[in-house]
Amino acid sequence: MTDTPTAPPQTAPPEDVRIGVIGVGKMGADHVERISRRTKGARVSVISDYLRETAEKASATAPGSRVVATPEEVIAADDVDAVLIASPGQFHREQVLAAIEAGKPVLCEKPLAMNPQDAYDVVRAEHASGRTFVSLGFMRRFDAGYVELKDALESGELGTPLLLNCKHRNAEAPPGFDNTMMVYDSAVHEIDAISYFLQEPVVSVQTIAARSTENAPEGLSDPMLLLFRTASGTLVTDELYVNTKSGYEVRTELVGSLGSATVGLEVGRVTTQLAGGRWGGSVAPDFRPRFIDAYDAQVQAWVTAVADGSNVAPRSATAWDGYAAAAVCEAAEQALSVDGAVEVTLQERPV
Ligand code: ISE
Numbered sequence: 451m452t453d454t455p456t457a458p459p460q461t462a463p464p465e466d467v468r469i470g471v472i473g474v475g476k477m478g479a480d481h482v483e484r485i486s487r488r489t490k491g492a493r494v495s496v497i498s499d500y501l502r503e504t505a506e507k508a509s510a511t512a513p514g515s516r517v518v519a520t521p522e523e524v525i526a527a528d529d530v531d532a533v534l535i536a537s538p539g540q541f542h543r544e545q546v547l548a549a550i551e552a553g554k555p556v557l558c559e560k561p562l563a564m565n566p567q568d569a570y571d572v573v574r575a576e577h578a579s580g581r582t583f584v585s586l587g588f589m590r591r592f593d594a595g596y597v598e599l600k601d602a603l604e605s606g607e608l609g610t611p612l613l614l615n616c617k618h619r620n621a622e623a624p625p626g627f628d629n630t631m632m633v634y635d636s637a638v639h640e641i642d643a644i645s646y647f648l649q650e651p652v653v654s655v656q657t658i659a660a661r662s663t664e665n666a667p668e669g670l671s672d673p674m675l676l677l678f679r680t681a682s683g684t685l686v687t688d689e690l691y692v693n694t695k696s697g698y699e700v701r702t703e704l705v706g707s708l709g710s711a712t713v714g715l716e717v718g719r720v721t722t723q724l725a726g727g728r729w730g731g732s733v734a735p736d737f738r739p740r741f742i743d744a745y746d747a748q749v750q751a752w753v754t755a756v757a758d759g760s761n762v763a764p765r766s767a768t769a770w771d772g773y774a775a776a777a778v779c780e781a782a783e784q785a786l787s788v789d790g791a792v793e794v795t796l797q798e799r800p801v
Pocket residue numbers: 619620635636639692737
């Protein structure tokens with residue numbers, strides 16, 4: 451009797467998660483590139499942008515992808531398993547709700563919405579669906595420095611957190627950037643950082659406009675200072691300055707009862723060179739190179755969560771985080787025209 455060789459078990463190669471991308475301006479195009487080149491287990495299948503030409507250009511960088519005319523078509527497409535939204539903030543509510551309705555996981559760039567009511571609609575819709583679908587693009591949660599600071603805080607080595615001092619500077623704000631965007635688009639990152647690091651809600655916020663730089667457009671309060679107080683009494687300062695004409699700087703310092711720690715200092719390579727008579731390092735022009743590793747890690751974690759059916763990665767911000775941030779943004783914006791602090795009110799969290 452001869453032994454018949456047993457054939458190796460046939461396992462089908464794991465399918466890539468097919469991602470539909472809505473909005474391929476600066477951030478969306480960056481995500482298309484990252485998914486196509488650096489993300490394992492995913493590919494971009496469908497793209498839309500309100501400028502067809504921009505969509506075609508992005509599609510040319512993503513092998514096998516096609517362009518459709520509207521966000522609705524992206525969400526409904528049979529060859530889209532999950533949706534990445536990088537359109538302007540005012541469209542997020544509607545597009546995230548459509549993805550939930552279609553039963554597709556969604557990674558939505560911040561902010562979740564331009565007011566807390568719209569953001570809360572998303573929280574309720576996701577809750578009513580009985581599943582989790584929504585991840586929010588607060589990429590700093592995946593930044594190595596942020597993760598290290600959070601670990602230090604959780605290990606207790608810094609003691610009780612007393613102060614969180616943040617600086618957020620951009621070289622140049624895009625055209626049309628106003629005080630609302632300064633809060634909902636820029637400060638929203640530090641607002642999310644508060645719940646990421648301190649794990650407690652903000653109860654009040656004060657916003658103080660400084661003398662504005664001559665580089666800011668008429669009406670923009672640039673720089674401005676935000677002062678938050680959390681439920682336990684920790685104070686958070688946030689210096690926002692979006693037309694520095696220098697570079698992209700995001701720093702976070704945690705002052706605790708046993709020590710302090712800072713992340714985000716530009717302490718990469720330092721060069722001394724006679725030619726040009728220079729000593730020093732370099733600064734990132736904007737958020738894409740500064741946070742490239744964080745964006746990569748965030749999108750990879752999302753794809754992994756979609757593939758295993760959990761849909762939202764453990765470190766990721768959720769729809770609730772997006773709502774809570776919007777509630778603080780609303781108070782921060784109101785505080786610009788008020789002398790003193792404005793209280794933050796939060797709706798019930800559905801359980
Ligand atoms: C932009 O939308 C971002 O998310 C950047 O991280 C932030 O620095 C910038 O101010 C926003 O406009």
